[in-house]
Amino acid sequence: MPTLKMILNGQEVFVDVEAGDLLADVLRDKLGLIGTKISCGEGECGACAVLVDGRAVDSCLYPALKAQGREVTTIEGLGQDNRLDPIQQAFIDKTAPQCGYCIPGMVISAKALLDENPHPTRQEIEEGISGNLCRCTGYYQIIEAIELAAERLAEKGGPK
Amino acid sequence: MWDEYLFPASLDEALEMLEAHGGEARIIAGGTDLVLQSQRGQCSAKVMVDITRIPGLDYIEERDGLIYIGAQVTHGQVAASPLIRSRAGVLAQGCGSVGGPQIRNVGTLVGNVVNALPAADGAIALFALDAEVEVAERAGRHWTPIATLYAGVGLCTVDPCAAMITQLRFRALGKGEAGAFERLAKRRALVLPILNAAAIVGLKGNKVERARIAIGPVAQTPFVAAEAAEALVGRTPDEDRISRVAQLAAQAAQPRDSLLRGSAEYRKVMAGVLVRRALWRAVEAASLQEGEDANS
Numbered sequence: 001m002p003t004l005k006m007i008l009n010g011q012e013v014f015v016d017v018e019a020g021d022l023l024a025d026v027l028r029d030k031l032g033l034i035g036t037k038i039s040c041g042e043g044e045c046g047a048c049a050v051l052v053d054g055r056a057v058d059s060c061l062y063p064a065l066k067a068q069g070r071e072v073t074t075i076e077g078l079g080q081d082n083r084l085d086p087i088q089q090a091f092i093d094k095t096a097p098q099c100g101y102c103i104p105g106m107v108i109s110a111k112a113l114l115d116e117n118p119h120p121t122r123q124e125i126e127e128g129i130s131g132n133l134c135r136c137t138g139y140y141q142i143i144e145a146i147e148l149a150a151e152r153l154a155e156k157g158g159p160k
Numbered sequence: 161m162w163d164e165y166l167f168p169a170s171l172d173e174a175l176e177m178l179e180a181h182g183g184e185a186r187i188i189a190g191g192t193d194l195v196l197q198s199q200r201g202q203c204s205a206k207v208m209v210d211i212t213r214i215p216g217l218d219y220i221e222e223r224d225g226l227i228y229i230g231a232q233v234t235h236g237q238v239a240a241s242p243l244i245r246s247r248a249g250v251l252a253q254g255c256g257s258v259g260g261p262q263i264r265n266v267g268t269l270v271g272n273v274v275n276a277l278p279a280a281d282g283a284i285a286l287f288a289l290d291a292e293v294e295v296a297e298r299a300g301r302h303w304t305p306i307a308t309l310y311a312g313v314g315l316c317t318v319d320p321c322a323a324m325i326t327q328l329r330f331r332a333l334g335k336g337e338a339g340a341f342e343r344l345a346k347r348r349a350l351v352l353p354i355l356n357a358a359a360i361v362g363l364k365g366n367k368v369e370r371a372r373i374a375i376g377p378v379a380q381t382p383f384v385a386a387e388a389a390e391a392l393v394g395r396t397p398d399e400d401r402i403s404r405v406a407q408l409a410a411q412a413a414q415p416r417d418s419l420l421r422g423s424a425e426y427r428k429v430m431a432g433v434l435v436r437r438a439l440w441r442a443v444e445a446a447s448l449q450e451g452e453d454a455n456s
């Protein structure tokens with residue numbers, strides 16, 4: 001079995017994978033990081049989004065071995081219970097989640113967007129999360145949360 | 161799903177790997193099509209030859225008036241490229257409408273062509289640009305027009321179990337030339353289009369010197385409305401003429417009734433609407449551009 005070596009949420013990890021394993025399954029089933037959700041399993045909803053070298057990808061469509069030697073960030077890598085990422089805090093403050101299933105992917109897409117474009121317009125935010133579906137909220141609070149996060153990050157001098 | 165996942169370090173090594181496995185190994189780029197096809201049993205290859213780490217296949221560059229795009233270039237890179245936006249904007253628009261950000265970060269333009277769907281957004285723009293494709297086989301490399309790759313819905317004449325496409329090229333749009341891409345879909349993201357159209361117009365003075373129109377999915381392969389485009393050449397592209405040309409293009413298109421995409425009748429009418437919009441935007445952009453050049 002090939003060994004996948006990656007920097008996962010800042011730490012080097014080694015994990016044995018099958019050639020056909022997808023990153024979402026490795027993260028959830030082999031590494032116990034169940035913050036990454038699987039919903040459609042076909043790239044259509046973004047619930048499984050993670051960052052690979054800073055760019056958002058759908059991990060349900062992403063062969064695990066593609067992550068060989070790369071930096072992978074999941075929702076667990078953005079914040080912990082007592083020190084949330086500013087994007088996560090803004091989602092709470094704007095009551096963005098309802099059932100919450102889409103939210104890890106939304107936060108990951110928001111993170112990718114704000115890292116690249118710290119002052120997005122509303123339209124750019126809509127485009128930034130256009131690969132993420134939410135069947136509860138109607139998106140407004142999510143968009144407002146991302147606007148709020150951008151404001152707060154600008155006050156603090158940009159995303160970390 | 162697969163038995164082996166390989167990363168060749170060069171083009172030659174990739175071709176050797178394909179040959180060594182005698183049809184059981186297949187090129188994979190972003191995997192946005194191939195992963196699902198493998199899961200659904202539509203792809204029998206058990207060995208994946210991942211080309212995304214071969215050095216030197218990730219360029220978008222211009223040489224002698226031609227734009228070259230390497231096999232690793234993603235839709236996201238095409239859509240964001242200043243060179244493509246200024247010299248082949250129609251392709252930036254096509255690639256920018258593929259899937260959503262996560263798909264565009266991973267899916268490649270070359271993969272979009274090899275997958276050979278008549279609706280593919282990147283491919284339709286490439287047909288309007290009259291692109292060529294470089295094919296590498298053990299015997300050597302050769303350039304071929306993009307249309308020669310298409311043998312039917314999802315059928316590519318280049319076999320990714322034996323050969324590899326290394327790059328694409330097309331002529332950069334110049335003075336007085338511009339293109340535009342139009343798309344009709346149920347949603348603005350994450351769905352293949354009901355229809356798409358790409359148009360390119362070259363103006364000299366107030367006359368059209370060159371025009372090309374591509375429409376999808378209205379045939380087994382991306383459709384070039386050559387006769388309609390010809391009816392624009394040598395004419396003044398006013399509203400009447402553009403409407404007439406768009407109608408000719410719609411008449412030539414052969415959409416089928418589709419549960420997903422709507423009736424043939426509806427889509428024929430809408431094909432005309434999309435072509436008209438695309439031509440109109442292309443003409444506007446081309447005349448602006450010609451004006452700018454004249455002033456500078």
Ligand SMILES: Cc1cc2nc3c(=O)[nH]c(=O)nc-3n(C[C@@H](O)[C@@H](O)[C@H](O)COP(=O)(O)OP(=O)(O)OC[C@H]3O[C@@H](n4cnc5c(N)ncnc54)[C@H](O)[C@@H]3O)c2cc1C
Nearest residue numbers: 189190191192193194259267268271272274280281320325
């Ligand atoms: C949710 C979702 C939404 C999508 N939306 C759209 C859309 O709106 N519009 C659209 O046009 N497409 C859409 N697509 C499809 C699009 O992502 C693909 O067509 C993509 O461009 C394929 O590129 P890839 O690098 O992922 O190819 P892969 O999946 O890696 O490969 C695709 C095919 O090409 C072959 N191949 C790849 N590279 C080469 C090469 N260099 N030489 C020879 N063979 C090669 C493979 O063997 C395979 O047969 C969507 C896909 C998904 C999952």
Ligand code: FES
Nearest residue numbers: 039041043046060
């Ligand atoms: S679970 Fe991956 S995109 Fe839906």
Ligand code: FES
Nearest residue numbers: 098100134135136
């Ligand atoms: S909050 Fe339920 S899917 Fe988005």
